[in-house]
Structures are given as C-alpha cells and as structure tokens.
Amino acid sequence: MVKKYKGIMIEKKKEILTSLENLGAKIYGQMDNGFFPWIEMPSRSTENIYYDPQIRQFILGDKRVRRSARNIRHVKPFTQLVWTAYFSHELTSQRKTSTLRDVYYSAQAYEMKFKDQQESNSIITDLETVLGFSREDFNIFPEERSAVFGDLTIEYTVPGYEGKTLNLTSHPDGVMIGPALTSSELVKTTADKVIAIEKGGLFTRFIEENVHKRFNAILVLTAGQAPRATRQFIKRLNSELKLPVYIFTDGDPWGMHIATVIISGSANAAHLRELTTPDAKWGGVWATDIINYKLPTDPLEEVDIKRLHELQRDPRYKDPLWQREIKTFLRIKKKCELESFSRYGLAYVVNEYLPRRLSELKG
Amino acid sequence: MAQTFEEISAADFFYRNRDIAGFTNPSRAIFAAVRELVENALDAAESLRMPPDVYIRLLFEGEAGKEAQIYRLRVEDNGIGVPPRHIPSAFAQVFFGSKYKLKQARGTFGLGGKMAILYGQITTHQPVSIVSSTGRARIYMYRLMIDIQRNRPLILDRKVLINKEGWRGTVVEFSLEGNYLRAMPKILEYFKQTALVNPYANLTFVDPKGRLYKFTRVTEKMPDLPEETLPHPYGVDVELLQRLIQVTPYRNMFEFIKNSFHRVGETTAHKFLEFSNIRPSKNPKKLSHEEIVRLMHMLKQYEEFLPPNAGCLSPLGEELLKVGIMKELKPEFVAVCQRRPATYAGHPFITEVAIAYGGEVPKKGDFIVCRFANRIPLLYDEASDVSVRVIKSMNWRRYKVTPDMPIAIFVHICSTKIPYKTVGKEFIADRPEVKKEILNGIREVARKLRRFLTRREHVDRERKRMGIFSKYLPKIARFSTELAGEEKPPDIRKLIRSVKKFGEEV
Numbered sequence A: 001m002v003k004k005y006k007g008i009m010i011e012k013k014k015e016i017l018t019s020l021e022n023l024g025a026k027i028y029g030q031m032d033n034g035f036f037p038w039i040e041m042p043s044r045s046t047e048n049i050y051y052d053p054q055i056r057q058f059i060l061g062d063k064r065v066r067r068s069a070r071n072i073r074h075v076k077p078f079t080q081l082v083w084t085a086y087f088s089h090e091l092t093s094q095r096k097t098s099t100l101r102d103v104y105y106s107a108q109a110y111e112m113k114f115k116d117q118q119e120s121n122s123i124i125t126d127l128e129t130v131l132g133f134s135r136e137d138f139n140i141f142p143e144e145r146s147a148v149f150g151d152l153t154i155e156y157t158v159p160g161y162e163g164k165t166l167n168l169t170s171h172p173d174g175v176m177i178g179p180a181l182t183s184s185e186l187v188k189t190t191a192d193k194v195i196a197i198e199k200g201g202l203f204t205r206f207i208e209e210n211v212h213k214r215f216n217a218i219l220v221l222t223a224g225q226a227p228r229a230t231r232q233f234i235k236r237l238n239s240e241l242k243l244p245v246y247i248f249t250d251g252d253p254w255g256m257h258i259a260t261v262i263i264s265g266s267a268n269a270a271h272l273r274e275l276t277t278p279d280a281k282w283g284g285v286w287a288t289d290i291i292n293y294k295l296p297t298d299p300l301e302e303v304d305i306k307r308l309h310e311l312q313r314d315p316r317y318k319d320p321l322w323q324r325e326i327k328t329f330l331r332i333k334k335k336c337e338l339e340s341f342s343r344y345g346l347a348y349v350v351n352e353y354l355p356r357r358l359s360e361l362k363g
Numbered sequence B: 001m002a003q004t005f006e007e008i009s010a011a012d013f014f015y016r017n018r019d020i021a022g023f024t025n026p027s028r029a030i031f032a033a034v035r036e037l038v039e040n041a042l043d044a045a046e047s048l049r050m051p052p053d054v055y056i057r058l059l060f061e062g063e064a065g066k067e068a069q070i071y072r073l074r075v076e077d078n079g080i081g082v083p084p085r086h087i088p089s090a091f092a093q094v095f096f097g098s099k100y101k102l103k104q105a106r107g108t109f110g111l112g113g114k115m116a117i118l119y120g121q122i123t124t125h126q127p128v129s130i131v132s133s134t135g136r137a138r139i140y141m142y143r144l145m146i147d148i149q150r151n152r153p154l155i156l157d158r159k160v161l162i163n164k165e166g167w168r169g170t171v172v173e174f175s176l177e178g179n180y181l182r183a184m185p186k187i188l189e190y191f192k193q194t195a196l197v198n199p200y201a202n203l204t205f206v207d208p209k210g211r212l213y214k215f216t217r218v219t220e221k222m223p224d225l226p227e228e229t230l231p232h233p234y235g236v237d238v239e240l241l242q243r244l245i246q247v248t249p250y251r252n253m254f255e256f257i258k259n260s261f262h263r264v265g266e267t268t269a270h271k272f273l274e275f276s277n278i279r280p281s282k283n284p285k286k287l288s289h290e291e292i293v294r295l296m297h298m299l300k301q302y303e304e305f306l307p308p309n310a311g312c313l314s315p316l317g318e319e320l321l322k323v324g325i326m327k328e329l330k331p332e333f334v335a336v337c338q339r340r341p342a343t344y345a346g347h348p349f350i351t352e353v354a355i356a357y358g359g360e361v362p363k364k365g366d367f368i369v370c371r372f373a374n375r376i377p378l379l380y381d382e383a384s385d386v387s388v389r390v391i392k393s394m395n396w397r398r399y400k401v402t403p404d405m406p407i408a409i410f411v412h413i414c415s416t417k418i419p420y421k422t423v424g425k426e427f428i429a430d431r432p433e434v435k436k437e438i439l440n441g442i443r444e445v446a447r448k449l450r451r452f453l454t455r456r457e458h459v460d461r462e463r464k465r466m467g468i469f470s471k472y473l474p475k476i477a478r479f480s481t482e483l484a485g486e487e488k489p490p491d492i493r494k495l496i497r498s499v500k501k502f503g504e505e506v
Ligand SMILES: Nc1ncnc2c1ncn2[C@@H]1O[C@H](COP(=O)(O)OP(=O)(O)OP(=O)(O)O)[C@@H](O)[C@H]1O
Pocket: B036, B040, B041, B044, B077, B079, B080, B081, B082, B090, B091, B096, B097, B098, B099, B100, B106, B107, B108, B109, B110, B111, B112, B113, B114, B115, B169, B170
C-alpha cells in the first residue's frame, strides 16, 4: 500500500495554516486601514441547511452572514473567533492537540473568557464554517472516544511516534480512536469490510467471538452517536482502503439515526465535508428482524413514535429500506436492543444473524 | 340620683384629653414637647427675618417608673422675645397666642407650648421657667405654673435683669416625664428634617447622654415673610361673619364687603351685592341672624370672587428646598417643584414637592416620604397622610422607578390653615384640592427623575459600550497581528475614537 495519507496530511496542514494566516492578515488589514474588521461566512441557521442528494449529505445554502466588530453584540464573539484562530494556529504549527474542554480553559489564560463550554464550542464551529475545515484539522478534538479493532496496520505521524507502526489487533479492548490514530497512515490490512457497532458490550463480544477473523472485518465501536473523528476514520477506511461499511445498532429510531449520521452526516456538520460515508449500510437491528427472529422487545414510547414520524419525512431516509423499516416499527410498535439475540445463546448473533445479514446486504 | 353639671376650662380639657395634642405616652410626650418648643423658637426668629439659632438640651434628672424618666428640657432661641406683660399668658394659659392671624406660621392653635408645659407640670409638679427679652433694656424671668381649673397663669416668681449685652430671645425650661431612648430615633429624625426645610437655621441639640448634634445653616437666605391677610369670602363661616360685623367700623354693606374680605374691591363688592340682592346701604350691624346665615351662603355661591392670593403664605421656594435636601441627604439627583397657589374652602395653599435620588438617601425597599406643613416635619401617622396615599396610587413604573431604589419624596404644604386631621399636627386630611396639587407636583418631579434616570442609563450604556470596544478591539488587533505574522499591531486608536464619538452623539 502506498503511503499517501501522510502527503495529503502535510499538504492539508499547510493549507490550514495558510488559511488561518490569511484570516489574520485580512483582519489585520481591515484594522490597519481604519475599518472595523468583519468576516463573512455561510449561515448555519436551519433555513440554510439543505440535503444534497448528489453528495448524499447535508450542505449549507447560499445564505451568508456577516460578523462585524463594529456591532456591539458581535465584537466579543468576533474577538473569540480571532483568538480561536490564533490558538488553532499555535496548536497546528506546534503539532499539538487539544480538546474542546482545553480550548475553553486555555482561553482564560488570554483573558478571553467564554461563558461556558457551549459558547466556546460554537465559536469553534464558527471557525470551521469560516475556513471550511473541521476542528480536528486544527487539532481540536472532542472528549468522547470510540475504539477500533482488527487487522489493520497503521503508521503514526504524531511527533515522537513518526514512523512507528501498530497493528490494531494488538490490544484486546481495541485501540482508542484519538488524534494519534486518525492522523496515522493506513498501511496494511487483510480485512475486506468494516463492521461498526453502537454498543461496547457487543463490540467486546465480537472480538471474543473472533468476528474480525471469521468475517475479515475491522470492528469499530461508535459508542453511541459516532464522534466526528470516528466518522472521519470510517470514511477513510471506506475511501482509502475501499472497504464496505456495515453498521449495527439497536432496533429503534435512535439506532437508525446513529447509522444515518455515519452515512449522511448531521445537520450540525452541514458546513463540513469528509465526514460522511454515503455507501455505508445499516445492518440492523431492523424492525423486520424483530418479527423474523421473534426477538424480545420493549413497546415503543411516545418519543420513539414521534421521532419515527420525523425520520419518515427526513430526506436522508428516503431509501425504500429505511421507509420499509420505519413503517414496520410504526406498525408493530415495538423496539429491541442489539443484545436481544442473546435469547438464542451468546454466540447466536455471530453464528447465525451476522453471516445471513452480511450476505443479504452484499446480494 | 340627679346629674351634676360642671364647666371645665380649656386647660382642664386638654389636661384630660392630652392624647389629642399628641402627648399619648412618655416617648410621644417628650417628642411632642421638644417639637412644640422648637417650632415656637423658629417662629419667633423668622418673624424678625432672623436666621434662627436654636439650642435644645435634654438633661436626665431621675427615674420615674419602668417606662419613664424625668428630663429637664431647655430651649433657647434668638427670636423676637415675648413682651413682659404677655409672658405669663403666652406660657401658662391655653389658647393664648399671637398667631391667630391670617398668615402662615407654624403655630396656630395657641396651645402647643402650653401643652408641653402642662404635661411637664402634671407629671413632675414643677413650675416652668421663662427668660425672655425683646432686645430692649430689660430681661424678664418668670417662674410659672398653670392653674388648670381656671386656665390662668400662676406667677411664682418674677425677676427683671438689666440687658447689658442687648440679648434678644427666649429661654424656656421645665421638667417633664418622658422616655428619651424610645423617642430618640424620632427626635433625631425630627431635627434632621427640620434642618432640611429650614436650611437657614442653626440647630444644636445636646441629648441626655451628653451627645451633641449640630445642624448648621448653609444659607442666610430666608423665605419672604407672609403678609397678614383678610379672610377670603369662600372661607368664612357664620361665626367668623358675626365677628367681622362686630369689629367693622363701616355702617353700610358696600363698605363692609369691600373692606372686610380678601381680594374684594369696589367692582366685586357691587356685583356681589347685586347678585345676592342686598341693599348696599344696609347697615351690617343690623343684620338678623337669618340674614347673616343667608349672607354666608351667598358668599359661597357667588362664583366671581378672585381666588385668594398667596401673599399670606411663605413657601420655602424651590431654591431653598433644594439647598436643604442637598445639605441633609447629598443626593445624586434632586428635582423640586413649587406649585402655583391654590385654594381649598377659601384657604390659600401652596404645595412644594421634591424628589431626591441616590447619595445618602437610604434604600428601604420603599420610598422615603418626608412630609412638611408650614416648614414643620410630620413624622407620625404617615400611612394616613394624603401625600402617602397619592404616592401609593401612582404608577411608578411609568417613571422608571421601583421601590427598591434610593428615592425620597418631599411634600411641603403651606397654608394659613393646614387641613390637619388632629391638633397633634401629624397628618394632613384628604382634601381633593390638596390631593390634586400634590399629585401634579409629584408627577412633575417624577418626570424629571425619569429624564435623569434615562440619561444616566444612557450614559451607563455608552460607558459599557466603550468598555466593551476598548476591551476587545486591542485583542482582535493583537491576535490578528500574531496570525498575520506582522511586526507591530494595527493602529486602532481611530476605531476607538470613532466609537466614542458615536457614543457622545446619541
Ligand atoms: N420662643 C418664643 N418666642 C417668642 N414668642 C413665643 C415663644 N414661644 C411662644 N411664644 C408666644 O406664645 C404664644 C403661644 O405659644 P403656643 O406654642 O402655646 O401656641 P402657638 O404657637 O400660637 O400655637 P400652636 O398651638 O399651634 O403651637 C405664641 O403664639 C407666641 O406668641
């Protein structure tokens, strides 16, 4: 396998640093010419978020907003944005990483208080929107971590580990998907598919049952709603290694949505690309599985039903499979968890359900 | 058993009913005594247009039971003095005084000083001692008691001294029962407010613990003296009419009407007599009782009488009121308003109101209301007072005002006849005419306060605005300089200046 990611990464880092510097230069220039600095960016308000069926993800429309330091209400967030750009530049150029929480606290050292974590997060999102890069590109990562396990050899690019390789079967709990992993080169794999799993219990079971070997799979734990770094990593597995991706979640609207966000992205990240894996497939648990496998269930609650109706209208769910499953959920008014296959014994899901489903999806 | 009938004297009446005059209990009594004597002293100095110097001393003399002590009260003034032949009656005969005339004064009833002295006498059985001089060759010293049953002064002792230094004034000293500790807050408040509406007076108070309280004048300016005036036709009753007829030297109705009433001249007298069908040549002394009653009704019915003018009044004036408030409360803002003279039932009155904000005005969770009548602070029965009712009835939100703000409202009413509800002179009755003046006055100063508060809010907002820009613009400059890799930060002074200029414009 050719090491291309590193080259891409270096290019990208350069690009990112340049765009941050350009932002600084633009603002500097405005002020130096005696103007209140301002910036423009696409609006992230709901009226400006569209689903683009072509690229199969949410995108921002043409509406743009202008933030000016002339405006008393904007001057503070404007300053926070400039600081965040400055701070990201420091991180990126020194090849250090930071978490959203770190950013929130670091600001205080510059007398740049954020009201709360949410405020600092939203400024970071602003910066993403202005520059069109995601925060991970600026070396800012969220706290939540998910994991990966399987026969994939990676080569680190983070300082101190450059050139070192690691096989992702080397730790039986899986390897955490953090900045070091996401910035690595994907060197070598024998796997021919990726299986993403919503829950830690089943992830561990799959490892114990040797699913990675028996099914030639790289296992990814999304730990609930997949963090962006994980979505980006899945996307790389799919696009760089050309591995098909199958996602297994609980059989309810929330599980469906975990799969959908990996596939088509979220409205929150409509300003970003490179996070979606449009060809990934939802493997279950389907509503029809509940019937066919006579799985133990819980009744749908009010919120579940409301959510299903929302999903029914959502453009990301217009596929016949989604529509069929949503209708079935609404008809049987039942939901179930991934673990419910255990009623047929602990290995049933791996021995019976998984092979059948994978071949169904391939066919 | 047959009923027994007896007559009691005025002194006896007030001896039996001292509550009416405010001598309800030892603490009220000592407050009332101080107040009555101070008011007499202020009246005495003002009638000469002399800035008053009043010295008040309370000495502890001994215990008098659980809730009361004996104190010796001494009040000295630099006033007009009392002519020697009037001293005994002025201080030891109820309903004897020089202020029955139709002009504004603090005293009105001829009762106040005597009530205090009477109260002292019945609680300690001691005489009162008076020293007074009108500034002439002699100083007169009296020791007096009141013959309560006969309402006559008893002279125990009389001395005449040579007035070598040309001293003028009066000293009143007597013992009385009281409870100073209880009364202390009210007494001190009384002095403070008295100093406020009499900014041209020096008040010195030594309390029973030997503590000295000094209220120093900040101006020598005094309000104009009131002129004595004739009764206004709308204000007379049958009793007064009879008295006027008795004393008038005129023998025909035309001259009588023309000369006995306030603001009635030749034309008005003619028109009135025509209106009421009274022969101008008729002799007033020959009017029957029925005719006098009819005359009284006609006087009230005739609508063309000119309203009384306010020459008999001596309001404080906007300037002095402001000076007084500044002196005692040092507020951040004060607005004063003197209303045009108005009348109720033929009595002229002038309302002066003020509103003060901030400074030493305390925050009490409600407005501080300071009520004054003829320059006397009214401290008791606040809730029943017309001013308080008016203030309570107003929608203060319209003026950007909430009760938690440090706000004091001052209402001063001056009149030849203050519509007190009691002889205790503590609160003013709900007269619609008076109410209206108070309301309009307060509205006017409240509007000014609103303007001030709006302005200040604006200034605050602008200051905050400036603060925000001068906090953030340099940071934007700094971080963008670093990001752009520039050497020195951009010059943002112009930007900051433009924000400031913008702020001042608005
Ligand atoms: N300090 C004083 N200096 C000069 N005259 C005084 C003094 N104190 C009292 N007088 C005279 O004595 C009179 C009686 O005083 P007193 O206080 O009893 O009644 P008043 O002041 O006339 O009315 P009020 O009952 O309203 O106080 C006064 O009218 C005044 O002429």
